[in-house]
Amino acid sequence: MSQATPFDLTRPRRQAHVDPASIPLDEIDVSDLELWTTDTHWKYFERLRNEDPVHYCADGAFGPYWSVTKFDDIVYVEKNPEIFASEPGISIVTPPPDAVTQGAGFITMDGPRHDAHRKVVQPVSSPRNLKHLEPLVRERVINILDGLPVGEVFNWVDRVSIELTTGMLATMFDFPWEDRRKLTYWSDMATASPPHLEAMGKTQDDRKAALLDCLDVFTKLWNQRKGTTRDSLDFVTALANADATRDIDPKTYLGTLILLIVGGNDTTRNSISGGVIALNEHPAEYDKLRDDPGLIPKMVDEIIRWQTPLAHMRRTATRDTELGGKQIKKGDKIVMWYVSANRDETAIDRANEFIIDRNDSKHHLSFGWGVHFCMGSRVAEMQLRVLWEEIIERYRLVEVVGDPVRVPSCFVKGIQQLPVRVHSW
Numbered sequence: 001m002s003q004a005t006p007f008d009l010t011r012p013r014r015q016a017h018v019d020p021a022s023i024p025l026d027e028i029d030v031s032d033l034e035l036w037t038t039d040t041h042w043k044y045f046e047r048l049r050n051e052d053p054v055h056y057c058a059d060g061a062f063g064p065y066w067s068v069t070k071f072d073d074i075v076y077v078e079k080n081p082e083i084f085a086s087e088p089g090i091s092i093v094t095p096p097p098d099a100v101t102q103g104a105g106f107i108t109m110d111g112p113r114h115d116a117h118r119k120v121v122q123p124v125s126s127p128r129n130l131k132h133l134e135p136l137v138r139e140r141v142i143n144i145l146d147g148l149p150v151g152e153v154f155n156w157v158d159r160v161s162i163e164l165t166t167g168m169l170a171t172m173f174d175f176p177w178e179d180r181r182k183l184t185y186w187s188d189m190a191t192a193s194p195p196h197l198e199a200m201g202k203t204q205d206d207r208k209a210a211l212l213d214c215l216d217v218f219t220k221l222w223n224q225r226k227g228t229t230r231d232s233l234d235f236v237t238a239l240a241n242a243d244a245t246r247d248i249d250p251k252t253y254l255g256t257l258i259l260l261i262v263g264g265n266d267t268t269r270n271s272i273s274g275g276v277i278a279l280n281e282h283p284a285e286y287d288k289l290r291d292d293p294g295l296i297p298k299m300v301d302e303i304i305r306w307q308t309p310l311a312h313m314r315r316t317a318t319r320d321t322e323l324g325g326k327q328i329k330k331g332d333k334i335v336m337w338y339v340s341a342n343r344d345e346t347a348i349d350r351a352n353e354f355i356i357d358r359n360d361s362k363h364h365l366s367f368g369w370g371v372h373f374c375m376g377s378r379v380a381e382m383q384l385r386v387l388w389e390e391i392i393e394r395y396r397l398v399e400v401v402g403d404p405v406r407v408p409s410c411f412v413k414g415i416q417q418l419p420v421r422v423h424s425w
């Protein structure tokens with residue numbers, strides 16, 4: 001949701017393939033991207049939760065920062081936004097001063113301005129509107145699933161995860177259907193870390209160009225929809241006509257677009273892919289699902305907890321304060337690692353096990369907490385529920401047949417490629 005700046009990520013680091021217990025505590029840097037591409041961050045977080053739950057890293061890959069790794073400490077931070085602010089940014093990467101967006105929309109705002117902007121777009125993801133959208137989502141899911149090449153190996157991320165979430169996003173923006181993959185591209189360009197950008201063969205200039213193209217396309221839609229009312233709800237019409245937002249400057253508009261595009265895209269996409277991996281890694285849970293598809297709503301919650309599609313959110317201390325017995329200074333960067341809190345055994349029963357029929361399945365931090373609690377949680381849950389209802393109708397098994405390729409990011413906990421084969425009943 002914020003743009004990456006060029007940091008020196010090429011310096012040799014040594015964390016990914018060593019035993020975390022062998023590293024002096026003050027040298028642990030959980031933002032090291034190698035820990036994320038190799039999925040080896042778990043033991044580091046376990047050590048921090050046990051030995052140093054509020055941990056200072058002076059020499060992080062993205063500069064100095066505090067890690068908050070336990071459930072209750074994160075809830076405390078979220079409950080005190082006047083001490084832990086969302087301005088100037090909510091990712092560990094501080095946006096550069098020449099960024100083409102002004103923050104990332106209302107997720108990087110505090111106080112009444114945040115509340116007013118959120119209120120404008122919230123009706124699009126309201127239960128009432130979702131009820132109206134569900135038949136359309138189901139129709140699209142069926143089209144996607146019926147088009148899969150049974151018995152052949154294909155990339156689940158592209159054929160299913162991206163296709164479904166991008167379609168949903170296009171609907172919520174009322175974006176031209178044939179151009180919907182542009183939303184995926186802009187989302188990827190907005191969130192890519194420097195190494196990810198490089199891996200895509202793109203530069204910072206390409207990123208800037210992509211975001212300006214996004215603004216240009218959406219400015220045209222804004223102008224067409226300003227002063228109009230429409231039968232269906234969409235983000236652009238809402239923003240162009242509400243008192244709180246009709247006069248926003250282009251940079252704030254672009255920030256809001258990026259928030260809504262990334263919020264609605266990468267996160268749900270990675271829950272869809274992550275769920276397939278989790279079920280393959282836990283065949284007894286897959287059996288439970290086949291025996292009782294009525295478990296799907298609870299399973300969806302568990303998949304979202306297990307995957308934790310956004311590994312962290314960041315806050316900035318507005319004054320000197322204390323957190324978990326540590327002295328925090330005004331201006332310090334506080335990173336709330338949801339990915340760690342979701343495995344905190346002191347807050348979640350059997351937190352390190354994937355259990356699709358948990359009683360308290362909604363007790364997780366994947367959607368955050370408090371005033372910034374995810375605005376699209378119900379959208380995501382509905383898409384995942386409908387998807388799994390239709391998968392289980394058609395396919396006995398979505399079989400993972402190779403290693404997933406993970407996104408080099410400690411913010412979006414994502415999967416770029418997932419080779420699978422689907423098996424009919």
Ligand code: HEM
Pocket residue numbers: 078106107108118125259260263264265267268271304308309310313365366367368369370371372373374375376377379380
């Ligand atoms: C599984 C899917 C999703 C996950 C895990 C997720 C996660 C999150 C998290 C962690 C936050 C920040 C919460 C905090 O700071 O306390 C957030 C905020 C937000 N999400 Fe989501 N999200 C998902 C899906 C969506 C969807 C589908 C949309 C779009 C409709 C969306 C739109 C937003 C928006 C607009 C915010 C900002 C809320 C605010 O600042 O008031 N998210 N999300």
